[in-house]
Amino acid sequence: xxxxxxxxxxxxxxxxxxxxEAHPLFRNWNDRVPEEIxxxxxxxxxxxxxxxxxxxxxxxxxxxxxxxxAPAIFEGVRKWRPDHRLAAAVFSHHHVDHIFGVDPFEQExxxxxxxxxxxxxxxxxxxxxxxxxxxxxxxxAINRRQxxxxxxxxxxLGEWPDDFRYPDVTFRDRVTFSEGSLxxxxxxxxGECEDSAWTWVPELKLLAxxxxxxxxxxxxxNPQKVQRWVGEWxxxxxxxxxxxxxxxxxxxxxxxxxxDRIRTALDDTATLLExxxxxxxxxxxxxxxxxxxxxxVEVPADxxxxxxxxxxxxxxxxxxxxxxxxxxxxxxxxxxxxxPAPRAARASEWVALAGGLDGVVxxxxxxxxxxxxxxxxxxxxxxVLAEPGSADAHDLRAKIYEERAGEQLSSMSRGVFTFASDxxxxxxxxxxxx
Ligand SMILES: [Zn+2]
Numbered sequence: 001x002x003x004x005x006x007x008x009x010x011x012x013x014x015x016x017x018x019x020x021e022a023h024p025l026f027r028n029w030n031d032r033v034p035e036e037i038x039x040x041x042x043x044x045x046x047x048x049x050x051x052x053x054x055x056x057x058x059x060x061x062x063x064x065x066x067x068x069x070a071p072a073i074f075e076g077v078r079k080w081r082p083d084h085r086l087a088a089a090v091f092s093h094h095h096v097d098h099i100f101g102v103d104p105f106e107q108e109x110x111x112x113x114x115x116x117x118x119x120x121x122x123x124x125x126x127x128x129x130x131x132x133x134x135x136x137x138x139x140x141a142i143n144r145r146q147x148x149x150x151x152x153x154x155x156x157l158g159e160w161p162d163d164f165r166y167p168d169v170t171f172r173d174r175v176t177f178s179e180g181s182l183x184x185x186x187x188x189x190x191g192e193c194e195d196s197a198w199t200w201v202p203e204l205k206l207l208a209x210x211x212x213x214x215x216x217x218x219x220x221x222n223p224q225k226v227q228r229w230v231g232e233w234x235x236x237x238x239x240x241x242x243x244x245x246x247x248x249x250x251x252x253x254x255x256x257x258x259x260d261r262i263r264t265a266l267d268d269t270a271t272l273l274e275x276x277x278x279x280x281x282x283x284x285x286x287x288x289x290x291x292x293x294x295x296x297v298e299v300p301a302d303x304x305x306x307x308x309x310x311x312x313x314x315x316x317x318x319x320x321x322x323x324x325x326x327x328x329x330x331x332x333x334x335x336x337x338x339x340p341a342p343r344a345a346r347a348s349e350w351v352a353l354a355g356g357l358d359g360v361v362x363x364x365x366x367x368x369x370x371x372x373x374x375x376x377x378x379x380x381x382x383x384v385l386a387e388p389g390s391a392d393a394h395d396l397r398a399k400i401y402e403e404r405a406g407e408q409l410s411s412m413s414r415g416v417f418t419f420a421s422d423x424x425x426x427x428x429x430x431x432x433x434x
Contacts, residue, residue, distance in 0.1 A: 004037050004045075008254050011215070011307060012261060018312040019409050024214045024252035025097075025313060032069065034076035037255060038247065041204070042080050044073050048097040051208060051249050052077050053201065055180025058087035062199050062208040063251065064101025067161065074104035085114050087179050090186055091121035091167060092210025092251060093193040094128035102165055120175060121167030122188050122195035129164040131226075136160040141432055142224035146412055148419040150402070154431030189236025190229040192219055198236065200243055207245035207262065212236055215253020217304070217311040218269060221318025222412065228322045234273040241266035253308070265308045272303045276316065280323040289333030290324055315410035347385035357387050361396055368396070373404045384429050391427070398424040 010016045018024060027046050034044040040054035046069035051062045059081060065073050077086075086105040092098055102117050109116055132139060140156035147157065169175065174187045185200045192211045199208040211219060212233060220228045241263045248256040248265070256262050279297040288296070299316045303309050324332075331338060340346075354360050360383045367376035380400050383393040401421035408414040423431040 004035050004043060004255060005257060008257060011254055012256065014307045018216055018253065018307065018310050022215075022254065023312050023411060024216045024250075025411070032072040034073065034080070036080065038204075041206070041247070042077060043249060043255060044069070044076060045254065046072070046097075048095075048211075048252050049249055049255075050098075050101050052080075052086075053182060053204070053206075054081060054084065055087070055182045057084065057180050059084045060087060060179050060182065060184065061089040061101060062249065063092050063098045063210060064089050066097040067100040070101045070104055073101045077105075085109060086117045088118045088120065088177065088184070090184065090197070090199050090208075091119060091125060092198065092208065092212075093122070093196045094125045094132070095193070095211065096132070096161055098210070098251065099165060100161075106165075116168075118169060118177075119165060119167045120169045120171070120177065120184075120186055122197050123170040123172050124193075124195035125170065126166050128193070128195060129166060132160065132164070133162050136162060144431075145419045146222075146224060146415045148415040148422065150418055150422065152422070154419075154422060154426055154428070156432070187236075187239070189232055189239070191233030191236055192228055194227070194229075196233075196236070198240060200240075200245070205244070205246035205259075206249065207240055207243060207247070208249045209237075209240055209251065209266075211251035212240070213248065213250045213253075213266065213269060214313065215250055215308045216313050217309055217316050217410075218273060218319075219314045220273065221314045221316070221320070221322050223318055223321065223416070227326060229326065230273050230319055230323050231277040234270040234277070237266045237270035237273070241270065252313075256308075265306075268303055268306055268309060272300065272309060272316070273319070275300060276319050277323055280320050281327065284324070284327060290321070290328075291332065291334070293320055293324065311410045313411050315408075315413050318412070344385045344388075347382040350382050351386040357383055357390060357393065360386075361390075361392055364396055364400065368400050368403065373400060373407065376400045377404060381429075384424070388429060394424040394427055397421070 011022055016022050025047055034042045037043045042052040044050045047066050050065035050073050053060045089102050106116050139160045144157040176185045182201055182203050186197050188197045190196060196210060196212055198210055198212055220230045220233055244259045245262050246259055248262045256265055280293055283293045283296055297320055351357055351360050364376050364380040377400055380397045384397055387393055398421045401417045405414045405417035419431060
């Protein structure tokens with residue numbers, strides 16, 4: 001198989017797509033074997049990127065992978081540098097796909113009597129680990145929806161972790177440390193997380209933005225997750241673009257080589273975020289409802305066509321919701337939804353007005369046949385809400401959401417629609433219903 005550099009070249013030129021072939025989050029590279037992409041730089045691509053740097057006499061990791069990537073990372077690093085101890089690691093944020101690779105090295109250190117690794121992370125990370133422990137069921141459930149694939153059992157996704165390696169050194173705005181011949185300048189900007197941080201290694205002109213760059217529309221909208229900061233994210237990207245990095249190792253997606261490309265990718269990503277935030281704020285300042293904002297914000301199509309800005313994971317429209325939530329509140333400005341009647345009661349009224357369930361199901365089928373899947377979803381939803389026991393309504397609903405999932409570029413949308421489809425196949429509107 002070709003090396004990372006060649007893969008990166010094909011990706012940049014659009015010869016490989018990020019929607020399926022090189023989705024930023026899928027384990028799709030080299031069967032989990034790390035690769036030395038430059039002298040002293042060992043890159044691993046699992047669900048996320050984890051990079052190990054040789055500082056001369058010790059190792060430093062910039063992000064450390066998910067729990068089930070940890071053995072492969074450890075094995076790969078030890079094949080590459082059998083004797084150097086892991087002196088330090090940086091967590092770019094608290095997400096579980098970035099923070100579990102230190103454990104095997106610390107076990108090894110304990111056995112050989114070496115000091116533990118020093119882990120650096122933003123000061124908000126511990127609070128988020130605490131939140132994760134409190135919200136385990138929720139996090140398992142929402143990720144089951146987000147990462148749904150057809151036919152998966154309708155159960156929460158595994159056991160959400162409850163033991164975390166807390167950072168040893170926390171910081172608010174920035175921290176700099178040296179290890180061997182290398183300097184690590186770690187800076188904080190809010191973006192995907194309250195605790196997002198990015199690392200600059202000047203001797204190598206290496207930039208590790210964490211999830212502030214993922215070779216796709218930034219994960220700034222995610223419908224089921226805590227607050228994200230679209231505007232501040234762009235500010236961070238502009239700072240990174242000014243560094244003239246020669247190597248960018250993203251949190252997800254693949255490395256980019258060369259200063260021009262890196263600057264372009266970071267600046268374009270910042271521009272996308274700035275335009276969505278700017279338009280949303282302008283409309284909010286006119287007192288617009290969320291519905292109006294969603295209809296009127298124009299997302300530049302040329303940016304979404306860039307190989308590094310395809311909506312492969314998050315959907316650009318979701319970003320608007322997060323901006324709304326940050327500057328506004330949970331209410332979308334519709335008076336009937338302020339203190340709403342139950343959805344099922346509303347649906348029953350509409351279905352009765354339409355002359356009964358059969359007509360509603362028939363209209364949903366007509367919309368589906370005409371390719372108007374967005375409207376078909378709304379209509380069939382009323383049908384199953386009004387008559388949850390109707391096999392006809394569930395059969396059609398399963399079909400409509402399956403087709404809707406099939407036309408999504410965003411894997412997040414695909415997951416949610418697939419979960420809805422599979423739920424109806426089991427006779428439920430939501431798979432987690434008792
Ligand atoms: Zn991540």
